[in-house]
Amino acid sequence: MNINRAARPLDRTVRCGVAVVGGGIAGVMAAAAAAKCGARTLLAESSTFLGGVVTMGPLEALMTPEDSNGTVIAGMAKEFLDFLRTLDSGARAVEDTTGYCASIVPYDAETMKFALLKFLQHYDVTVLTEATLEEVERSGASISALRLRTKTGAVRVECGAVVDATGGGYASYLAGNDVAVGNESGRSQPVTVLCRIAGVDIDLLKEYVAAHSEEFKTFQKELNLQAEHLHLWGFTGALKAGHDSGALNLKRHEIHMMQTTRPGEVIANYSRINADPLDPFALSDAQCQGMEQVRELHGWFRRTIPAFADSYIVQTGYVGVRESGRVVGRYTLTRDDIVAARSGPTDVAMGAFPIDIHQSGDGMKFERIVSGYHIPQECLMARSAENLFLAGRCISATFEANASCRISMTCMSTGHAAGVMAAAYAAGTFTTAAVRGILKEQGAIL
Structure with a gap:
């Protein structure tokens, strides 16, 4: 027609x-x-x-x-x-296990x-x-x-x-x-590409957090690892080791990680790019940078943290402008x-x-x-x-x-x-x- x-x-x-x-x-x-x-x-x-x-x-x-x-x-x-x-x-x-809010x-x-x-x-x-x-x-x-x-x-x-x-x-x-x-x-604040990771062994993750409790921030007396959904603020040692080894080009002292409502799935808030949110070329470049940072983090965690050994990336998001x-x-x-x-x-x-x-x-x-x-x-x-x-x-x-x-x-x-x-x-x-x-x-x- x-x-x-x-x-x-x-x-x-x-x-x-x-x-x-x-x-x-x-x-x-x-x-x-x-x-x-x-x-x-x-x-x-x-x-x-x-x-x-x-x-x-x-x-x-x-x-x-x-x-x-x-x-x-x-x-x-x-x-x-x-x-x-x-x-x-x-x-x-549900309870915020960090006590941040x-x-x-x-x-x-x-x-x-x-x-x-x-x-x-x-x-x-x-x-x-x-x-x-x-x-x-x-x-x-x-x-x-x-x-x-x-x-x-x-x-x-x-x-x-x-x-x-x-x-x-x-x-x-x-x-x-x-x-x-x-x-x-x-x-403006830096932009971020978030990442959804599936196949995470939550029990092993809790064991890792318990064994490295000094690396995780909480505003309560202690981090409640028995909570239905974990919200984590930390991974200080893993991030430092990754950056020192050259596996992680982005230097971060701590990151956020939150369980979703799907079993074995978490969201990682790690990437950070200093891009002008009003510049379309800068944001386009930030998308690529953020995805690269996310893949580096996931690869490093798979190699060094047992909870992530069989995990895989389900989704990398678009550039999040704060x-x-x-x-x-x-x-x-x-x-x-x-x-x-x-x-x-x-x-x-x-x-x-x-x-x-x-x-x-x-x-x-x-x-x-x-x-x-x-x-x-x-x-x-x-x-x-x-x-x-x-x-x-x-x-x-x-x-x-x-x-x-x-x-x-x-x-x-x-x-x-x-x-x-x-x-x-x-x-x-x-x-x-x-x-x-x-x-x-x-x-x-x-």
């Missing part, structure tokens, strides 16, 4: 109440929340699958729904996790891919994958439409409100809003806000993860958080566009604050809030009281 472009143009226009750009975990929560509020919702994602680093990382675990006193993140996040457990029974909050949620990345799609299908969200945002149209102080590029042409999305869940604030940048990048020197663009909003969350567990009358979300800053080279700076902190709606509202709302790691925050609120469970919380805010704006019912009321009705903790 021949297609006559003049008679059948591939470019098209669609209309919706809320358009969500970015299908990571924050974008999915935003889209589901907006649709739950009754808004006709479209989610656009540039990749083939939803979930971002949660599925394509693959991330070690979802962290953290709790602080030292109990649950702080519920609402759409809880609703989704309840659904995920029907497909992956082990995906529930109150709890973590292990999961299977492949099941997560499917669960995210089914969750949005339940709420009748239109999902458009392999669609890249290339233009934002404005009418006065508001966004009127988005232009997406697909493999078969452009899609123009006319909408009443937009949620920027792009991770780096790309939609906000195209809309003319200021975006901050990096620390006071303009430097921090790139942070949209300048109507309020900027700070380190002091987080440490002081701030709260206020416009709060719409919460977080409880430590301030976690990976340094160039081998270092890592962190500050543990005991009590959950509250995030005001102004952090999720772009400064220069009335109908543009923010979700995930691109919310308005300082470099240090972003090192906490960028984490997955907090992204789910801000995604939920941004989706409700966008739906209320599109419906012409946006007030702080109305938004907070809806969030509470949907089970959110504010």
Whole structure:
């Protein structure tokens, strides 16, 4: 069959109440929340699958729904996790054996891919994958439409409100809003390629950790090796020996490793590349570097740690960016806000993860958080566009604050809030009281 472009143009226009750009975990929560509020919702994602680093990382675990006193993140996040457990029974909050945070949620990345799609299908969200945002149209102080590029042409999305869940604030940048990048020197955290390893003998791994306990960090009295899922922070001796022997070109003092919900499977967080997250050539090179670092680590562990003797790499992820663009909003969350567990009358979300800053080279700076902190709606509202709302790691925050609120469970919380805010704006019912009321009705903790 021949297609006559003049008679059948591939470019098209669609209309919706809320358009969500970015299908990571924050974008999915935003889209589901907006649709739950009754808004006709479209989610656009540039990749083939939803979930971002949660599925394509693959991330070690979802962290953290709790602080030292109990649950702080519920609402759409809880609703989704309840659904995920029907497909992956082990995906529930368990003890963090390092004691770094109150709890973590292990999961299977492949099941997560499917669960995210089914969750949005339940709420009748239109999902458009392999669609890249290339233009934002404005009418006065508001966004009127988005232009997406697909493999078969452009899609123009006319909408009443937009949620920027792009991770780096790309939609906000195209809309003319200021975006901050990096620390006071303009430097962002290093990027990482994560690795999923199967065929690991967990009993032998526990024996190794017990025999080298001084090489593993814990913030508790001792590392609980009887826990259902191990979260390890260490391997100091193995890493030093590997680097000293020349088997490992990357020098690391310690790494993170987490069991998934599949028997004998772990996620290793080892690679580290100092790449500009806004430079596509640097990120492309980082992908290759990260995969090489991962393969070196796995080869070394197979040769020297019995637990890994019969293991194999199941998946190396895409380049995980910890921090790139942070949209300048109507309020900027700070380190002091987080440490002081701030709260206020416009709060719409919460977080409880430590301030976690990976340094160039081998270092890592962190500050543990005991009590959950509250995030005001102004952090999720772009400064220069009335109908543009923010979700995930691109919310308005300082470099240090972003090192906490960028984490997955907090992204789910801000995604939920941004989706409700966008739906209320599109419906012409946006007030702080109305938004907070809806969030509470949907089970959110504010």
